[in-house]
Amino acid sequence: MRPYLALLAFVGAAAVTGLVTGPAGLGIGDLGRILTGGGDARDRLILLDIRAPRVVAALLIGAALGVSGGLFQALLRNPLAEPYLLGVSSGAALGAVLALVTGVSAAGGPVLPLAALAGSLVAIGVVFRVARVAGTMDTRVLILAGVVTSAFLSACITLLLVLGPAEALRSAYFWTLGSLSGVSWNMDAILAIYAIPASLLAFRLARDLNALSLGEEAAAALGTNVERTKRSAFVIGSLLAAVTVAAAGIIGFVGLVVPHGVRLLWGGDHRRLLPMSFLAGGGVLAFADAAARGPWGAVEIPIGVVTAIVGVPFFLLLLRRGMTR
Amino acid sequence: MLGRGSRFVVVALGVCFSPVAVPDGLLAQIAVEDDAGRRVEFTEPPCRIVSLIPAATEIVFALAAENCLVGRSIYDDYPPGVESIPEVGQAIGANIERVLAQGPDLVLLVAGSDNARTVEQFQRLGVPSLLFRLNRLPELRSTIERLGVVLGRPEAADSLLAAIDGQLESVRRRTRDLDPVTVYYDIAYPPPITIGAGSYLDALLEIAGGRNAFHDMSAPSPTVNLEAIVVRDPDVIVYPVGRAWGGAGHPGDRPLWKGLRAVTSGNVRQVDADLLHRLGPRVGDAARHLAEAIHPELAPETP
Numbered sequence: 001m002r003p004y005l006a007l008l009a010f011v012g013a014a015a016v017t018g019l020v021t022g023p024a025g026l027g028i029g030d031l032g033r034i035l036t037g038g039g040d041a042r043d044r045l046i047l048l049d050i051r052a053p054r055v056v057a058a059l060l061i062g063a064a065l066g067v068s069g070g071l072f073q074a075l076l077r078n079p080l081a082e083p084y085l086l087g088v089s090s091g092a093a094l095g096a097v098l099a100l101v102t103g104v105s106a107a108g109g110p111v112l113p114l115a116a117l118a119g120s121l122v123a124i125g126v127v128f129r130v131a132r133v134a135g136t137m138d139t140r141v142l143i144l145a146g147v148v149t150s151a152f153l154s155a156c157i158t159l160l161l162v163l164g165p166a167e168a169l170r171s172a173y174f175w176t177l178g179s180l181s182g183v184s185w186n187m188d189a190i191l192a193i194y195a196i197p198a199s200l201l202a203f204r205l206a207r208d209l210n211a212l213s214l215g216e217e218a219a220a221a222l223g224t225n226v227e228r229t230k231r232s233a234f235v236i237g238s239l240l241a242a243v244t245v246a247a248a249g250i251i252g253f254v255g256l257v258v259p260h261g262v263r264l265l266w267g268g269d270h271r272r273l274l275p276m277s278f279l280a281g282g283g284v285l286a287f288a289d290a291a292a293r294g295p296w297g298a299v300e301i302p303i304g305v306v307t308a309i310v311g312v313p314f315f316l317l318l319l320r321r322g323m324t325r
Numbered sequence: 326m327l328g329r330g331s332r333f334v335v336v337a338l339g340v341c342f343s344p345v346a347v348p349d350g351l352l353a354q355i356a357v358e359d360d361a362g363r364r365v366e367f368t369e370p371p372c373r374i375v376s377l378i379p380a381a382t383e384i385v386f387a388l389a390a391e392n393c394l395v396g397r398s399i400y401d402d403y404p405p406g407v408e409s410i411p412e413v414g415q416a417i418g419a420n421i422e423r424v425l426a427q428g429p430d431l432v433l434l435v436a437g438s439d440n441a442r443t444v445e446q447f448q449r450l451g452v453p454s455l456l457f458r459l460n461r462l463p464e465l466r467s468t469i470e471r472l473g474v475v476l477g478r479p480e481a482a483d484s485l486l487a488a489i490d491g492q493l494e495s496v497r498r499r500t501r502d503l504d505p506v507t508v509y510y511d512i513a514y515p516p517p518i519t520i521g522a523g524s525y526l527d528a529l530l531e532i533a534g535g536r537n538a539f540h541d542m543s544a545p546s547p548t549v550n551l552e553a554i555v556v557r558d559p560d561v562i563v564y565p566v567g568r569a570w571g572g573a574g575h576p577g578d579r580p581l582w583k584g585l586r587a588v589t590s591g592n593v594r595q596v597d598a599d600l601l602h603r604l605g606p607r608v609g610d611a612a613r614h615l616a617e618a619i620h621p622e623l624a625p626e627t628p
Contacts, residue, residue, distance in 0.1 A: 023553045045584050046552050171513050174548070181516035181551055184580050298539065298553035300516060
């Protein structure tokens with residue numbers, strides 16, 4: 001139980017840090033007053049409608065990326081696997097860039113996220129079709145299909161940006177860096193509706209994924225339905241990644257680093273690894289988002305920069321610790 | 326190795342031959358320094374020019390030297406008549422072959438590291454090029470002055486500058502007695518990207534009787550925190566839309582922006598991105614357009 005308590009405390013600390021961080025300078029004291037119904041309209045708007053939905057989005061997106069990364073690492077049995085490896089992000093980026101270049105994104109609202117979601121679903125579908133031969137899914141083919149589809153989609157994106165209006169390039173660039181700016185409670189509700197049930201479904205795969213880590217023949221001998229497990233892991237992992245990309249763009253390193261970190265600290269049993277990655281991913285991203293908007297005055301830096309700059313050295317530290325143990 | 330003795334010989338040779346050589350003054354009648362710090366010389370005004378800077382194309386037209394343009398970038402869309410000049414490709418990462426096919430005696434390029442390799446290539450091929458940076462108002466002035474010198478039309482450049490100064494001064498006069506309003510310039514969202522002091526648009530807002538809400542940011546287009554916009558609560562929000570720029574939609578349609586003073590008081594105005602997002606000879610029109618957008622009481626004056 002102790003690791004779970006530690007992780008819950010970590011998530012709580014991240015949430016509070018996120019709530020008291022920002023250029024408007026509202027601190028712990030204001031937080032208490034506003035949550036009990038006090039404070040003026042502006043402070044309430046900043047805390048309840050700008051910061052709070054952002055913190056919730058960070059927790060949900062980080063959690064989804066953590067679980068998705070854990071699933072892909074188990075499915076592909078490859079330490080470099082991460083949520084974006086198999087084309088989800090380049091599909092989403094192509095959808096978003098199409099919306100930017102054709103100008104339909106100017107309609108505002110949910111157009112850009114929906115275009116991104118559509119793009120990633122198409123990419124997932126293509127990769128899935130290519131990798132499924134005669135009813136079975138070869139994970140080596142899956143990796144190649146994903147990487148090649150990614151490369152193809154990226155080339156399409158570059159082509160569109162080169163031929164399209166110059167300003168679309170700039171918007172697309174910022175979109176690919178990822179940002180939680182401007183997320184609303186509605187977006188949080190949609191994220192929660194997707195991410196929480198999908199994560200619970202992923203947790204139910206844990207026993208079969210443990211068997212799969214022994215190899216496909218061994219897993220089959222242990223009574224695991226190997227094909228169904230692989231298919232489920234791919235679909236759930238991809239959908240989790242797709243929904244995060246639609247909501248906040250591409251946020252790197254969380255999905256790669258968090259499951260590895262959990263594995264190094266608490267072992268590779270997926271019955272623990274997946275729920276722990278859920279909690280740790282959420283906490284890590286909420287802290288990263290606070291760091292992206294806290295110390296820079298009115299300026300905000302892309303969250304992907306924070307996850308990489310802080311995440312990578314921390315991960316290397318864990319890796320060294322894991323190897324010397 | 327070139328020792329002291331041999332250098333003496335070189336000098337001596339130079340002295341011997343100087344009576345027959347053409348004096349320096351005659352060889353380089355025209356000399357300017359571009360924004361990469363390179364001194365470029367011409368014996369006579371070039372008149373086969375490829376301009377890969379849309380704003381410079383506009384300047385060449387404004388100096389009535391458009392008959393010397395033999396190529397332009399795909400982004401050039403102003404003034405009328407520009408479409409009859411052959412298109413030779415992108416402004417950055419130029420198509421060298423297409424440019425060379427026009428037989429240019431001068432190529433105008435945007436200054437910046439993006440164009441470093443292109444410049445090198447033109448240098449190797451012996452095609453003169455000039456690099457200009459057009460991010461701030463003083464850079465527009467110096468670019469017009471230098472193009473006037475190069476094209477042999479310094480008087481035209483002077484009168485263009487005088488006309489621009491006159492237009493800017495008239496906008497200043499009209500806004501001088503108005504209460505300055507704080508303005509948020511909505512470039513993109515989400516995340517919110519606006520203009521900082523590093524952009525000429527910041528200076529244009531000042532002339533137009535406004536104050537950029539993020540004047541304290543030094544970058545030309547900083548990404549800012551939504552919270553900071555709420556705290557600064559600008560009087561007016563302008564959002565640019567144009568042919569080349571769809572923009573990010575009406576800021577008042579964004580749920581979290583509905584409480585902003587500019588939104589509740591109906592002070593969200595669309596502005597013309599095609600006019601504003603290029604620093605060129607139309608800068609006076611751009612300033613007037615901005616002034617009328619942020620001070621609607623000024624607008625009826627123009628028919």
